[in-house]
Amino acid sequence: MICTLSTIFLIGCSTTQRTTQSKRTAVEQLLISESITRSLPKKPFEPLPVPPGSTVTLNTSGHKDRPDLTPDHDLLQEILAGWLGQQGYLIKKNNEAARYQADIIVRAIGTEENTTFFGIPPVRSQIIPFSLPEIAAYKAKNQTGYVKFNINFFEISTGKFVGASSNFIADTYHNYHTILFLSFSSTNLMSPPKLGIFHSRPQNTGGIEPKEKPFFDW
Numbered sequence: 085m086i087c088t089l090s091t092i093f094l095i096g097c098s099t100t101q102r103t104t105q106s107k108r109t110a111v112e113q114l115l116i117s118e119s120i121t122r123s124l125p126k127k128p129f130e131p132l133p134v135p136p137g138s139t140v141t142l143n144t145s146g147h148k149d150r151p152d153l154t155p156d157h158d159l160l161q162e163i164l165a166g167w168l169g170q171q172g173y174l175i176k177k178n179n180e181a182a183r184y185q186a187d188i189i190v191r192a193i194g195t196e197e198n199t200t201f202f203g204i205p206p207v208r209s210q211i212i213p214f215s216l217p218e219i220a221a222y223k224a225k226n227q228t229g230y231v232k233f234n235i236n237f238f239e240i241s242t243g244k245f246v247g248a249s250s251n252f253i254a255d256t257y258h259n260y261h262t263i264l265f266l267s268f269s270s271t272n273l274m275s276p277p278k279l280g281i282f283h284s285r286p287q288n289t290g291g292i293e294p295k296e297k298p299f300f301d302w
Contacts, residue, residue, distance in 0.1 A: 110277045115195050115229025115256045118273055120160055123231050123254035124167045133237045133247025134184050136172030141182040141240070145189060156193045160233065164188060179240050191232040191251070200224040220262050229256040 134140070142165055144157045165175045168186075176182040203220040232253045237246040258271040269276075 111227065111258050111273070112195050112229075114273050114276060115227060115258060116156055116193065116231070117159060117163070119229040119231045119254045119256045120163050120193075122256065123233075123252040124164070128171065128249075130250055132171070132235070132249055134173075137174070138184055139174045139176050139182040140168065140184045140186050140237075141176045141179050142168075143185060143187050145187055157188075157190060160190065160193060160231070161188060164235075182240060184246065185238045185240050187236040187238065189234050189236060191234070193231045193233070194229075196228045196230065198226050200226070221264065223262040225260040227258045231255075 142161050144161045169175055174182075179185060200223065201218075201220060202222045203218060204216075206218045207216040209215070232251055234251045235249040237248070238244065239246055256272055258269065258273055258276060260269050261267065
């Protein structure tokens with residue numbers, strides 16, 4: 085009798101969740117975008133090779149033979165353009181209007197994931213007419229976003245190499261943990277989405293100041 089009740093209880097607690105219908109979850113997108121913004125300090129730790137006020141055009145290189153990586157490169161270039169503008173540089177769309185070309189050398193940009201599991205995996209048997217869900221004493225799904233790049237500056241009129249910046253490096257994380265029947269997450273993302281039947285978040289309305297800091301304010 086006790087075994088039967090326990091089995092029914094375990095089956096009742098089983099939940100099937102489809103992670104996403106899109107190519108990338110919102111969390112994965114935030115891991116990449118926020119790792120880019122975190123790699124850019126308010127002020128450069130070292131002066132860039134060209135002085136503020138210079139006209140600059142941007143070009144992104146590195147792994148562009150991979151079509152699936154192109155959106156990440158485009159995002160990096162647009163965020164970097166905003167950051168350079170805050171540093172006093174004038175961003176131009178074409179070489180004819182700029183004095184310098186900034187080649188963004190992308191060493192790495194993307195996400196990593198690993199899973200840790202301690203417990204009993206799902207059981208499917210032809211002897212009994214039903215399957216048993218996994219029983220996790222501890223389960224963790226760890227996701228990390230990472231970016232590493234630097235900028236090479238060239239004088240457009242002569243092609244002369246002016247100098248290179250130091251590497252810009254940053255990472256982000258978003259981890260899910262399950263201990264028995266309790267689940268929670270840990271992250272350094274600013275506003276990650278929250279899943280749950282009973283979760284609701286009030287919509288932003290006009291006149292209400294958001295709590296998040298400005299884009300590059302950290």
